Amino acid sequence: MTDAPQKDAYAMILEAIDSGIYRPGSRLVESELADRFGVSRTPIREALQRLETQSLLTRDGRSLIVASLDHAQMAELYAVRQELEGLAARLAAQHAATEEVAVLRDMVEQDRALLGDPEALARSNRRFHHQIHLASHNRYLVQQLDLVYRSMALMARTSLAAAGRGDDAMVEHAAIVDAIAARDGDRAADALKSHLSTAFQVRLREEAQRG
Known part of the structure; x- marks a missing residue:
């Protein structure tokens, strides 16, 4: 499995959230995302960090979940x-x-x-x-x-x-x-x-x- 660029992993996860595959409250797991999108865990991990920084993901204990708006x-x-x-x-x-x-x-x-x-x-x-x-x-x-x-x-x-x-x-x-x-x-x-x-x-x- 070869690494895809971080921007590709980021774009794919963002599209999955936007299209409703992952909804507010959905838990995102590195290994599952890597399998779904056919990339290694490194660009997935970097993409998740970027999404968390942008407040699109939030922490629930040790897990990352899709954020929701109050x-x-x-x-x-x-x-x-x-x-x-x-x-x-x-x-x-x-x-x-x-x-x-x-x-x-x-x-x-x-x-x-x-x-x-x-x-x-x-x-x-x-x-x-x-x-x-x-x-x-x-x-x-x-x-x-x-x-x-x-x-x-x-x-x-x-x-x-x-x-x-x-x-x-x-x-x-x-x-x-x-x-x-x-x-x-x-x-x-x-x-x-x-x-x-x-x-x-x-x-x-x-x-x-x-x-």
């Missing part, structure tokens, strides 16, 4: 996300190529076929938002949003699983794209921030119901 952390994350993504939408309205806007429109239409599958819709939702980040044409903003989205993976359940939320989200996505296409930065920023505010409210209601 109420305050979730509120802080959404506050930062709304501001950064609002800026991304504003910049996309200024800088997005016509082809990038067309791709965003296509994504909204294609997502309608996923409304009965919250997990698939959540994956597509991340791709949609990432496309807006890229359309901002600001590499530093994209980097910061990548960090935010790593922490988003620590939310155990997608807000799109709530009854009716998928349909509403598609309407909100269409409004964001319309504003970007119209080159209206203020409207694009407001539409995206409103979209995220609604998603946050859905999570808060679910949290309250769980008690």
